[in-house]
Amino acid sequence: MKAREGELIADPVSAKxxxxxxxxxxxxxxxVDGLPPQKLPEIAFAGRSNVGKSSLINALTGRKALARVSQTPGRTREINFFDLGSRLMLVDLPGYGYAKASKELAAEWQTMIFAYLRGRASLKRVVLLIDARRGVMAVDEAVMELLDKSAVSYAIALTKSDSLKPAELAEVHDAVEAKAKTHTAAYPALFATSAYRGAGLEHLQCHLAALALP
Incomplete structure:
Protein backbone atom coordinates (compact mmCIF):
# COMPACT_ATOMS: atom_id res chain seq x y z
CA MET A 1 0.00 0.00 0.00
CA LYS A 2 1.43 3.34 -1.04
CA ALA A 3 0.97 6.32 1.26
CA ARG A 4 -0.38 9.50 -0.23
CA GLU A 5 1.60 12.69 0.16
CA GLY A 6 1.56 13.82 3.79
CA GLU A 7 -0.14 10.64 5.01
CA LEU A 8 1.15 8.52 7.87
CA ILE A 9 0.05 4.88 7.68
CA ALA A 10 0.72 1.73 9.69
CA ASP A 11 1.80 -1.61 8.28
CA PRO A 12 -1.28 -3.39 6.83
CA VAL A 13 -0.61 -6.57 8.81
CA SER A 14 -0.31 -4.80 12.16
CA ALA A 15 -3.29 -2.58 11.36
CA LYS A 16 -5.47 -5.58 10.50
CA VAL A 32 -19.51 16.58 28.27
CA ASP A 33 -19.54 16.25 32.07
CA GLY A 34 -20.02 12.51 31.66
CA LEU A 35 -17.00 11.81 29.45
CA PRO A 36 -14.59 9.04 30.52
CA PRO A 37 -10.99 9.63 31.67
CA GLN A 38 -8.51 10.28 28.87
CA LYS A 39 -6.32 7.18 28.78
CA LEU A 40 -5.98 6.25 25.11
CA PRO A 41 -5.60 8.09 21.79
CA GLU A 42 -9.09 8.77 20.44
CA ILE A 43 -10.48 8.68 16.91
CA ALA A 44 -13.94 10.24 16.66
CA PHE A 45 -16.41 9.46 13.88
CA ALA A 46 -18.73 12.31 12.90
CA GLY A 47 -21.36 12.63 10.18
CA ARG A 48 -24.94 13.31 9.27
CA SER A 49 -27.58 11.09 10.79
CA ASN A 50 -27.85 7.85 8.82
CA VAL A 51 -24.56 8.42 6.97
CA GLY A 52 -23.25 5.08 8.26
CA LYS A 53 -21.02 5.86 11.24
CA SER A 54 -21.96 2.82 13.28
CA SER A 55 -21.86 0.59 10.21
CA LEU A 56 -18.34 1.79 9.37
CA ILE A 57 -17.10 1.20 12.93
CA ASN A 58 -18.57 -2.32 12.83
CA ALA A 59 -16.99 -3.00 9.43
CA LEU A 60 -13.57 -1.71 10.47
CA THR A 61 -13.55 -3.99 13.51
CA GLY A 62 -15.11 -6.96 11.75
CA ARG A 63 -18.11 -6.96 14.07
CA LYS A 64 -21.80 -6.96 13.29
CA ALA A 65 -23.04 -5.15 16.37
CA LEU A 66 -20.18 -3.47 18.23
CA ALA A 67 -21.77 -0.10 17.50
CA ARG A 68 -25.56 -0.10 17.47
CA VAL A 69 -27.04 0.72 14.08
CA SER A 70 -30.29 2.62 14.49
CA GLN A 71 -32.96 2.42 11.81
CA THR A 72 -34.26 5.80 12.92
CA PRO A 73 -32.02 8.75 11.93
CA GLY A 74 -31.17 10.99 14.86
CA ARG A 75 -31.92 8.30 17.46
CA THR A 76 -28.37 8.07 18.89
CA ARG A 77 -27.86 10.89 21.38
CA GLU A 78 -24.83 9.64 23.30
CA ILE A 79 -21.11 9.86 22.66
CA ASN A 80 -20.12 6.18 22.66
CA PHE A 81 -16.59 4.94 23.35
CA PHE A 82 -15.12 1.64 22.12
CA ASP A 83 -11.79 0.34 23.43
CA LEU A 84 -9.66 -1.28 20.73
CA GLY A 85 -7.17 -3.59 22.42
CA SER A 86 -6.26 -0.98 25.06
CA ARG A 87 -4.38 0.85 22.31
CA LEU A 88 -6.98 3.04 20.65
CA MET A 89 -10.41 4.44 21.49
CA LEU A 90 -13.02 4.71 18.74
CA VAL A 91 -15.65 7.35 19.49
CA ASP A 92 -19.08 7.31 17.83
CA LEU A 93 -20.51 10.85 17.93
CA PRO A 94 -24.26 11.51 17.63
CA GLY A 95 -25.36 12.22 14.07
CA TYR A 96 -26.07 15.79 13.06
CA GLY A 97 -28.39 17.50 10.66
CA TYR A 98 -31.46 15.29 10.93
CA ALA A 99 -34.41 17.60 10.54
CA LYS A 100 -36.75 18.00 7.60
CA ALA A 101 -35.25 20.50 5.15
CA SER A 102 -32.83 21.71 7.85
CA LYS A 103 -29.49 23.10 6.70
CA GLU A 104 -28.30 24.23 10.10
CA LEU A 105 -26.64 22.31 12.90
CA ALA A 106 -28.83 21.64 15.87
CA ALA A 107 -27.77 23.90 18.73
CA GLU A 108 -27.66 20.92 21.08
CA TRP A 109 -25.25 18.99 18.85
CA GLN A 110 -23.05 22.00 18.21
CA THR A 111 -22.72 22.87 21.90
CA MET A 112 -22.02 19.33 23.06
CA ILE A 113 -19.68 18.28 20.28
CA PHE A 114 -17.84 21.58 20.11
CA ALA A 115 -17.08 21.26 23.84
CA TYR A 116 -15.81 17.71 23.27
CA LEU A 117 -13.64 18.72 20.32
CA ARG A 118 -12.10 21.69 22.08
CA GLY A 119 -11.49 20.02 25.43
CA ARG A 120 -10.28 16.54 24.53
CA ALA A 121 -6.47 16.40 24.53
CA SER A 122 -6.54 12.67 23.74
CA LEU A 123 -8.46 13.27 20.48
CA LYS A 124 -6.00 12.58 17.68
CA ARG A 125 -8.26 12.74 14.65
CA VAL A 126 -11.85 13.02 13.53
CA VAL A 127 -13.12 10.90 10.66
CA LEU A 128 -15.80 12.97 8.96
CA LEU A 129 -18.19 10.76 7.02
CA ILE A 130 -19.73 12.10 3.83
CA ASP A 131 -22.39 10.17 1.90
CA ALA A 132 -20.85 9.55 -1.53
CA ARG A 133 -24.30 9.76 -3.12
CA ARG A 134 -24.81 13.33 -1.89
CA GLY A 135 -21.35 14.85 -1.56
CA VAL A 136 -20.65 17.74 0.82
CA MET A 137 -23.95 19.25 1.95
CA ALA A 138 -24.41 22.60 3.66
CA VAL A 139 -24.58 21.00 7.09
CA ASP A 140 -21.34 19.08 6.38
CA GLU A 141 -19.68 22.34 5.39
CA ALA A 142 -20.77 23.83 8.73
CA VAL A 143 -19.14 20.94 10.59
CA MET A 144 -15.93 21.34 8.57
CA GLU A 145 -15.84 24.98 9.61
CA LEU A 146 -16.45 23.93 13.22
CA LEU A 147 -13.53 21.52 13.04
CA ASP A 148 -11.33 24.21 11.50
CA LYS A 149 -12.28 26.53 14.35
CA SER A 150 -11.50 23.81 16.89
CA ALA A 151 -8.13 23.13 15.22
CA VAL A 152 -8.94 19.41 15.18
CA SER A 153 -7.36 17.40 12.38
CA TYR A 154 -9.95 15.47 10.38
CA ALA A 155 -9.93 13.03 7.48
CA ILE A 156 -12.93 12.61 5.21
CA ALA A 157 -14.35 9.18 4.49
CA LEU A 158 -16.89 8.77 1.72
CA THR A 159 -19.48 6.17 2.73
CA LYS A 160 -21.73 3.96 0.58
CA SER A 161 -19.28 4.30 -2.31
CA ASP A 162 -20.53 1.00 -3.74
CA SER A 163 -23.77 2.81 -4.65
CA LEU A 164 -22.01 4.72 -7.42
CA LYS A 165 -20.46 3.68 -10.69
CA PRO A 166 -16.66 4.12 -10.88
CA ALA A 167 -16.89 7.28 -13.01
CA GLU A 168 -19.49 8.80 -10.71
CA LEU A 169 -17.43 7.96 -7.61
CA ALA A 170 -14.31 9.48 -9.18
CA GLU A 171 -16.23 12.70 -9.86
CA VAL A 172 -17.52 12.90 -6.28
CA HIS A 173 -14.08 12.03 -4.91
CA ASP A 174 -12.44 14.88 -6.84
CA ALA A 175 -15.14 17.37 -5.82
CA VAL A 176 -14.92 16.49 -2.11
CA GLU A 177 -11.13 16.48 -2.22
CA ALA A 178 -11.14 19.96 -3.76
CA LYS A 179 -13.53 21.14 -1.05
CA ALA A 180 -11.32 19.68 1.68
CA LYS A 181 -8.32 21.62 0.39
CA THR A 182 -10.12 24.87 1.25
CA HIS A 183 -10.29 23.90 4.94
CA THR A 184 -7.32 24.38 7.24
CA ALA A 185 -7.85 21.32 9.48
CA ALA A 186 -8.70 18.83 6.75
CA TYR A 187 -6.21 15.98 6.35
CA PRO A 188 -4.91 15.45 2.80
CA ALA A 189 -6.02 11.81 2.68
CA LEU A 190 -9.53 11.03 1.43
CA PHE A 191 -11.03 7.56 1.84
CA ALA A 192 -13.76 6.04 -0.33
CA THR A 193 -15.36 3.25 1.71
CA SER A 194 -18.17 0.75 1.68
CA ALA A 195 -19.14 -0.95 4.92
CA TYR A 196 -21.21 -3.40 2.87
CA ARG A 197 -18.59 -4.35 0.29
CA GLY A 198 -15.50 -3.73 2.43
CA ALA A 199 -13.99 -1.31 -0.08
CA GLY A 200 -11.40 1.10 1.30
CA LEU A 201 -11.44 -0.35 4.81
CA GLU A 202 -7.84 -1.59 4.83
CA HIS A 203 -6.49 1.80 3.82
CA LEU A 204 -8.51 3.53 6.54
CA GLN A 205 -7.40 0.95 9.10
CA CYS A 206 -3.76 1.64 8.27
CA HIS A 207 -4.34 5.37 8.57
CA LEU A 208 -5.99 5.08 11.98
CA ALA A 209 -3.68 2.38 13.38
CA ALA A 210 -0.74 4.76 12.92
CA LEU A 211 -2.26 6.86 15.72
CA ALA A 212 -2.60 3.96 18.21
CA LEU A 213 -0.32 3.22 21.13
CA PRO A 214 2.55 0.84 20.25
Whole structure:
Protein backbone atom coordinates (compact mmCIF):
# COMPACT_ATOMS: atom_id res chain seq x y z
CA MET A 1 0.00 0.00 0.00
CA LYS A 2 1.43 3.34 -1.04
CA ALA A 3 0.97 6.32 1.26
CA ARG A 4 -0.38 9.50 -0.23
CA GLU A 5 1.60 12.69 0.16
CA GLY A 6 1.56 13.82 3.79
CA GLU A 7 -0.14 10.64 5.01
CA LEU A 8 1.15 8.52 7.87
CA ILE A 9 0.05 4.88 7.68
CA ALA A 10 0.72 1.73 9.69
CA ASP A 11 1.80 -1.61 8.28
CA PRO A 12 -1.28 -3.39 6.83
CA VAL A 13 -0.61 -6.57 8.81
CA SER A 14 -0.31 -4.80 12.16
CA ALA A 15 -3.29 -2.58 11.36
CA LYS A 16 -5.47 -5.58 10.50
CA UNK A 17 -4.35 -7.32 13.70
CA UNK A 18 -5.30 -4.29 15.80
CA UNK A 19 -8.79 -3.97 14.32
CA UNK A 20 -9.42 -7.73 14.42
CA UNK A 21 -8.40 -7.94 18.08
CA UNK A 22 -10.37 -7.19 21.22
CA UNK A 23 -12.95 -4.43 20.83
CA UNK A 24 -15.55 -3.52 23.40
CA UNK A 25 -18.00 -0.79 24.33
CA UNK A 26 -16.73 0.94 27.49
CA UNK A 27 -18.63 4.20 27.94
CA UNK A 28 -21.65 6.20 26.87
CA UNK A 29 -21.84 9.91 27.68
CA UNK A 30 -24.94 12.06 27.35
CA UNK A 31 -23.05 15.25 28.21
CA VAL A 32 -19.51 16.58 28.27
CA ASP A 33 -19.54 16.25 32.07
CA GLY A 34 -20.02 12.51 31.66
CA LEU A 35 -17.00 11.81 29.45
CA PRO A 36 -14.59 9.04 30.52
CA PRO A 37 -10.99 9.63 31.67
CA GLN A 38 -8.51 10.28 28.87
CA LYS A 39 -6.32 7.18 28.78
CA LEU A 40 -5.98 6.25 25.11
CA PRO A 41 -5.60 8.09 21.79
CA GLU A 42 -9.09 8.77 20.44
CA ILE A 43 -10.48 8.68 16.91
CA ALA A 44 -13.94 10.24 16.66
CA PHE A 45 -16.41 9.46 13.88
CA ALA A 46 -18.73 12.31 12.90
CA GLY A 47 -21.36 12.63 10.18
CA ARG A 48 -24.94 13.31 9.27
CA SER A 49 -27.58 11.09 10.79
CA ASN A 50 -27.85 7.85 8.82
CA VAL A 51 -24.56 8.42 6.97
CA GLY A 52 -23.25 5.08 8.26
CA LYS A 53 -21.02 5.86 11.24
CA SER A 54 -21.96 2.82 13.28
CA SER A 55 -21.86 0.59 10.21
CA LEU A 56 -18.34 1.79 9.37
CA ILE A 57 -17.10 1.20 12.93
CA ASN A 58 -18.57 -2.32 12.83
CA ALA A 59 -16.99 -3.00 9.43
CA LEU A 60 -13.57 -1.71 10.47
CA THR A 61 -13.55 -3.99 13.51
CA GLY A 62 -15.11 -6.96 11.75
CA ARG A 63 -18.11 -6.96 14.07
CA LYS A 64 -21.80 -6.96 13.29
CA ALA A 65 -23.04 -5.15 16.37
CA LEU A 66 -20.18 -3.47 18.23
CA ALA A 67 -21.77 -0.10 17.50
CA ARG A 68 -25.56 -0.10 17.47
CA VAL A 69 -27.04 0.72 14.08
CA SER A 70 -30.29 2.62 14.49
CA GLN A 71 -32.96 2.42 11.81
CA THR A 72 -34.26 5.80 12.92
CA PRO A 73 -32.02 8.75 11.93
CA GLY A 74 -31.17 10.99 14.86
CA ARG A 75 -31.92 8.30 17.46
CA THR A 76 -28.37 8.07 18.89
CA ARG A 77 -27.86 10.89 21.38
CA GLU A 78 -24.83 9.64 23.30
CA ILE A 79 -21.11 9.86 22.66
CA ASN A 80 -20.12 6.18 22.66
CA PHE A 81 -16.59 4.94 23.35
CA PHE A 82 -15.12 1.64 22.12
CA ASP A 83 -11.79 0.34 23.43
CA LEU A 84 -9.66 -1.28 20.73
CA GLY A 85 -7.17 -3.59 22.42
CA SER A 86 -6.26 -0.98 25.06
CA ARG A 87 -4.38 0.85 22.31
CA LEU A 88 -6.98 3.04 20.65
CA MET A 89 -10.41 4.44 21.49
CA LEU A 90 -13.02 4.71 18.74
CA VAL A 91 -15.65 7.35 19.49
CA ASP A 92 -19.08 7.31 17.83
CA LEU A 93 -20.51 10.85 17.93
CA PRO A 94 -24.26 11.51 17.63
CA GLY A 95 -25.36 12.22 14.07
CA TYR A 96 -26.07 15.79 13.06
CA GLY A 97 -28.39 17.50 10.66
CA TYR A 98 -31.46 15.29 10.93
CA ALA A 99 -34.41 17.60 10.54
CA LYS A 100 -36.75 18.00 7.60
CA ALA A 101 -35.25 20.50 5.15
CA SER A 102 -32.83 21.71 7.85
CA LYS A 103 -29.49 23.10 6.70
CA GLU A 104 -28.30 24.23 10.10
CA LEU A 105 -26.64 22.31 12.90
CA ALA A 106 -28.83 21.64 15.87
CA ALA A 107 -27.77 23.90 18.73
CA GLU A 108 -27.66 20.92 21.08
CA TRP A 109 -25.25 18.99 18.85
CA GLN A 110 -23.05 22.00 18.21
CA THR A 111 -22.72 22.87 21.90
CA MET A 112 -22.02 19.33 23.06
CA ILE A 113 -19.68 18.28 20.28
CA PHE A 114 -17.84 21.58 20.11
CA ALA A 115 -17.08 21.26 23.84
CA TYR A 116 -15.81 17.71 23.27
CA LEU A 117 -13.64 18.72 20.32
CA ARG A 118 -12.10 21.69 22.08
CA GLY A 119 -11.49 20.02 25.43
CA ARG A 120 -10.28 16.54 24.53
CA ALA A 121 -6.47 16.40 24.53
CA SER A 122 -6.54 12.67 23.74
CA LEU A 123 -8.46 13.27 20.48
CA LYS A 124 -6.00 12.58 17.68
CA ARG A 125 -8.26 12.74 14.65
CA VAL A 126 -11.85 13.02 13.53
CA VAL A 127 -13.12 10.90 10.66
CA LEU A 128 -15.80 12.97 8.96
CA LEU A 129 -18.19 10.76 7.02
CA ILE A 130 -19.73 12.10 3.83
CA ASP A 131 -22.39 10.17 1.90
CA ALA A 132 -20.85 9.55 -1.53
CA ARG A 133 -24.30 9.76 -3.12
CA ARG A 134 -24.81 13.33 -1.89
CA GLY A 135 -21.35 14.85 -1.56
CA VAL A 136 -20.65 17.74 0.82
CA MET A 137 -23.95 19.25 1.95
CA ALA A 138 -24.41 22.60 3.66
CA VAL A 139 -24.58 21.00 7.09
CA ASP A 140 -21.34 19.08 6.38
CA GLU A 141 -19.68 22.34 5.39
CA ALA A 142 -20.77 23.83 8.73
CA VAL A 143 -19.14 20.94 10.59
CA MET A 144 -15.93 21.34 8.57
CA GLU A 145 -15.84 24.98 9.61
CA LEU A 146 -16.45 23.93 13.22
CA LEU A 147 -13.53 21.52 13.04
CA ASP A 148 -11.33 24.21 11.50
CA LYS A 149 -12.28 26.53 14.35
CA SER A 150 -11.50 23.81 16.89
CA ALA A 151 -8.13 23.13 15.22
CA VAL A 152 -8.94 19.41 15.18
CA SER A 153 -7.36 17.40 12.38
CA TYR A 154 -9.95 15.47 10.38
CA ALA A 155 -9.93 13.03 7.48
CA ILE A 156 -12.93 12.61 5.21
CA ALA A 157 -14.35 9.18 4.49
CA LEU A 158 -16.89 8.77 1.72
CA THR A 159 -19.48 6.17 2.73
CA LYS A 160 -21.73 3.96 0.58
CA SER A 161 -19.28 4.30 -2.31
CA ASP A 162 -20.53 1.00 -3.74
CA SER A 163 -23.77 2.81 -4.65
CA LEU A 164 -22.01 4.72 -7.42
CA LYS A 165 -20.46 3.68 -10.69
CA PRO A 166 -16.66 4.12 -10.88
CA ALA A 167 -16.89 7.28 -13.01
CA GLU A 168 -19.49 8.80 -10.71
CA LEU A 169 -17.43 7.96 -7.61
CA ALA A 170 -14.31 9.48 -9.18
CA GLU A 171 -16.23 12.70 -9.86
CA VAL A 172 -17.52 12.90 -6.28
CA HIS A 173 -14.08 12.03 -4.91
CA ASP A 174 -12.44 14.88 -6.84
CA ALA A 175 -15.14 17.37 -5.82
CA VAL A 176 -14.92 16.49 -2.11
CA GLU A 177 -11.13 16.48 -2.22
CA ALA A 178 -11.14 19.96 -3.76
CA LYS A 179 -13.53 21.14 -1.05
CA ALA A 180 -11.32 19.68 1.68
CA LYS A 181 -8.32 21.62 0.39
CA THR A 182 -10.12 24.87 1.25
CA HIS A 183 -10.29 23.90 4.94
CA THR A 184 -7.32 24.38 7.24
CA ALA A 185 -7.85 21.32 9.48
CA ALA A 186 -8.70 18.83 6.75
CA TYR A 187 -6.21 15.98 6.35
CA PRO A 188 -4.91 15.45 2.80
CA ALA A 189 -6.02 11.81 2.68
CA LEU A 190 -9.53 11.03 1.43
CA PHE A 191 -11.03 7.56 1.84
CA ALA A 192 -13.76 6.04 -0.33
CA THR A 193 -15.36 3.25 1.71
CA SER A 194 -18.17 0.75 1.68
CA ALA A 195 -19.14 -0.95 4.92
CA TYR A 196 -21.21 -3.40 2.87
CA ARG A 197 -18.59 -4.35 0.29
CA GLY A 198 -15.50 -3.73 2.43
CA ALA A 199 -13.99 -1.31 -0.08
CA GLY A 200 -11.40 1.10 1.30
CA LEU A 201 -11.44 -0.35 4.81
CA GLU A 202 -7.84 -1.59 4.83
CA HIS A 203 -6.49 1.80 3.82
CA LEU A 204 -8.51 3.53 6.54
CA GLN A 205 -7.40 0.95 9.10
CA CYS A 206 -3.76 1.64 8.27
CA HIS A 207 -4.34 5.37 8.57
CA LEU A 208 -5.99 5.08 11.98
CA ALA A 209 -3.68 2.38 13.38
CA ALA A 210 -0.74 4.76 12.92
CA LEU A 211 -2.26 6.86 15.72
CA ALA A 212 -2.60 3.96 18.21
CA LEU A 213 -0.32 3.22 21.13
CA PRO A 214 2.55 0.84 20.25
Missing amino acids: KLFAGEAKFVWGAQS
